[in-house]
Amino acid sequence: MQRLEEIWITVSVGILIVFMIIVGYQTFALGMGPPSHKEVIDPQKVDTTAPFNNPGIKEIGDNEFEVVMTLQAFGFTPNSIELPVGAEVHFTMTSKDVTHGFQIPGTNINAMVMPGHIQKISHTFTKPGEYLVICNEYCGIGHQAMSTTITVK
């Protein structure tokens, strides 16, 4: 039993270490880490603080866009966004009230958007279609209505 158990533990610890190496490599070497932007903002002055005083879509390069977005109960500003196919999009977001989520089902976009913090996440929309954008953190009585779309064509 002793022997067998030693093998079991060694193999399982080995698997965990390999696992950590992969996660670490993806995070730090490939830049695939989770959204963790560290800038802060006064949550009560979002409307008067740049860039959120002027939310919207800006073309910043060749088919590359920045979307400056505010989230508030129970909507996204701007909403009903349209983008060309292949657009590389950098979302810069904050909340004007409580904690919200920003999720686009069918993509890996999934981030918490909290009052006082600026969150960033990027994605390249390679396929055309109408993407559903939803808030995935409970934010109040109208939470289920907090959604919009991104149309890529």
Next chain:
Amino acid sequence: MEQTLRETIRNNPKKILGVNPNDAKVSLSYLTVAFVSLLIGGILGMLQGLERAGLIQLPSWLNYYQVLTAHGLLLLVVFTATFTIGYQYANLSHSFGGLLSKVRKLAWIGFALMLIGVVMVTVMIVLNEASVLYTFYPPLAAHPIFYIGLVFVVLGIWACCFGVFINYRYWRKNHPGQTTPILAFFAMGVFILWFFASIGVTIEVFTLIPWSMGLVETTNVMVGRTLFWWFGHTLVNIWYLVATSAWYVIVPKIIGGRHFSEKLIRLVIILLVILNIPGGFHHQIVDPGISQSVKFLHVFMSLSIAVPSLMTAFAMFFVLERTGRKLGGKGLLGWLKKLPWGDVRFLAPMIAMISFIPGGAGGIVNTSNQLNQVIHNTMWVVGHFHITVGVSVVLTFFGICYWLIPYLSKRQLTPKMNKIGVIQTYVWTVGMALMAGSMHIVGLLGDPRRTSDTTYGGHEIAVSWIPYEMVFAIGATLLLIGVIIQVYAVFNMMFFAPKGHTEFPVAEPEDDATPAPLWTERWGLWIVLLIAVISMAYVVPIVDMILNAPPGSPPIRTW
């Protein structure tokens, strides 16, 4: 009385037959609250399942988020806490040959405090003054009484923690050079973890009380969230430690075997206690404001818990196989057939242990950075914790009832009640498999959790979720049937089953086992290590969150 009892404990604990009626009353009271909570929570759960599937619409005076807040708190906090205390105090009383009378008093004080707290919290939820869900993330601001109620619940738990510590100290002082019985050792692990887990959330709640009353203008939402998960993450492992106490010590006895090496069991407990708390950031992997390296450290800490879990898996299958073979099982898997599948006291915890395999694998998915980004806040997560808590932990608890309650009420488990228990176990397993299974799949497709209605104006991806949501509803209905059977069984065994003697099934070590080493009892040292690990994981990020904090958030009510 006290004196003679002590005398007997000291000289011959085995001489005391049956449970001390005063101790039994403590445990039975906690278990009563637990199963009343389960019944209410289960009804609410079914309503959620049906509403999500669009099969019912809640009346205007009861909204989905009130129901979900109550479901979360009643099941996640009240049911699990009261069951744990009832069960662990019974273990302690059995191991030590009776509780000290002051410890019993502490348990009653804890009981009263928790009841008061739960009533305050529930009333606020019912009045729609606290639709903040069980996580109550600021700046969602509930009525101050909601938070004050939570403080009472925590104080009640602390009273029980101190009771355990006092009784442990007393026993050790009177048994110099001896190791404590293994179930008492488990109880120490559980309550130490509980105490340190609840410190974080207590600090959070104390800052939210003046804020919700308007005495303080703003609060730091990130610190609040982090302190919450310091607690929330640890709570998961507290249940798990409670469940493993039955897996290691009770199940072997029920199947007619011996327990695994006590030294290893103790090592697993110590590792779980020390490594547990610092994993909380895996609930915050996609949060802003926390650096990727801190998140990575917590991924590592969370995964390190897998090591004692894998040791447990090994030990359990080792004991099962050895016992099955001793009973005449032949061949590669013949031993499996020899196990008592028709005995609910074995069947329920066995299914619980098996479900820990997919549960643990799902947990590894949740905790790793990139995969978390796919499933964070989707129904996958809800599926995950209904498998882990709802099956691995809760089915173990259910299985415990079928010997613990007759033991405490001095009654018997009849063959008919055993049959009912077996049926209950299958109903529960099928219900959870359907509900949690479909939750996992639809979560991968993006269906968000904590959302009353996910039709989103008929968007095609939202339409693709509907068939799975219908399966939740079927699972949820089966589960409510399971809850009703279980609650019936519990109260029947408490008050109506035939009188008689029921044994407390504690497994013995193997004949050639080496005794447990005394150094494992050095709880002072384990606590120092625990604090060191907590500091390593939390001091730097929390100081960072406070020093680099944005202006705070005022209380907001969005419901």
